[in-house]
Amino acid sequence: MSSESEQDKERLVQAAKMFFFHIKDLTSFTNTLTELFNHNMNTxxxxxxxKENTNIKDFFEQMLRIFKEMQSVVNEKYNKMQKESLCSKFATAMCSMVEKSTNVKELQESAKEVFKSVHTPVIVSVLHNGNILGSLESSLSLLMQFPIMNLQLSDFYREDNKEQSEVTTSEKNTSPGPSKTTMVDILKKLQDALKAKTANNPTESAADLLEKIVKDMGPILEILQKAIKSIETDISMFKKVNDK
Structure with missing residues (x-):
């Protein structure tokens, strides 16, 4: 077995592990956003x-369902705000102020009177003005075009098997332990799902594609993190101003 082949296997294993934990993070961030949304929008x-036996296609479809439901509520609320000129001007002004201001106290003082008279859902402004939900939907739709949709989460990595990567870096352990069996099974499923018809090295090709998928997931995680932070910050500021 060539050194290059071992390196390609290790790349594929590491990309699969990263994919697994990206899915876990996406789940956590999406549920945090959902909780914030439900609490503040009465939805x-x-x-x-x-779960680890969740189909990847089902996972992404769950995310899309959530973002589409949020988008529908946001559009309805935003359209209602547009009919009320004061609310509309307030939402636009506040979004701009939050983006530009570095002085929270100054921002609170300048918005204090407006906050008292207009109860605009801050979360609508945050999600609508940056087209956050639309961006998330587009990114997920692109990810769903990759040939991994029929795999399960456990086909990428299994948290109860901490020694599985050893099989790709050493041939010394010849005992037919569960970690070796598990790793061989994972590698085969990934290679079959990600193989290119014209690839001379199927493992290298699979590693390249899975690394690209993992890279494409990065911006989705960033958008979710920024959205959650913005919503939490703006809602906190809203409450502080109204409590004064």
Missing amino acids: QILSMAV
């Missing part, structure tokens, strides 16, 4: 329920 959007 009852269902959170994600993801």
Whole structure:
């Protein structure tokens, strides 16, 4: 077995592990956003329920369902705000102020009177003005075009098997332990799902594609993190101003 082949296997294993934990993070962030949304918008959007036997297509479809439901509520609320000129001007002004201001105290003082007279859902401004939900939907739709949709989360990594990567870096352990069996099974499923018809090295090709998928998931995680932080910050500021 060539050194290059071992390196390609290790790349594929590491990309699969990263994919697994990206899915875990996406689940956590999406559920946090859903909880914030439900609490502040009086909705009852269902959170994600993801297990290791969850199909990847089902996972992404759950995320899309959540973002589409949120988008529908945001559009309805925003359109209602547009009909009320004061609310509309307030939402636009506040979004701009939050982006530009570095002085929270100054921002609170300048917005104090407006906050007292207009109870605009801050979360609508945050999600609508940056087209956050639309961006998330587009990114997920692109990810769903990759040939991994029929795999399960456990086909990428299994948290109860901490020694599985050893099989790709050493041939010394010849005992037919569970970690070796598990790793061989994972590698085969990934290679079959990600193989290119014209690839001379199927493992290298699979590693390249899975690394690209993992890289493409990065911006989705960033958008979710920024959205959650913005919503939490703006709502906190809203409450502080109204409590004064």
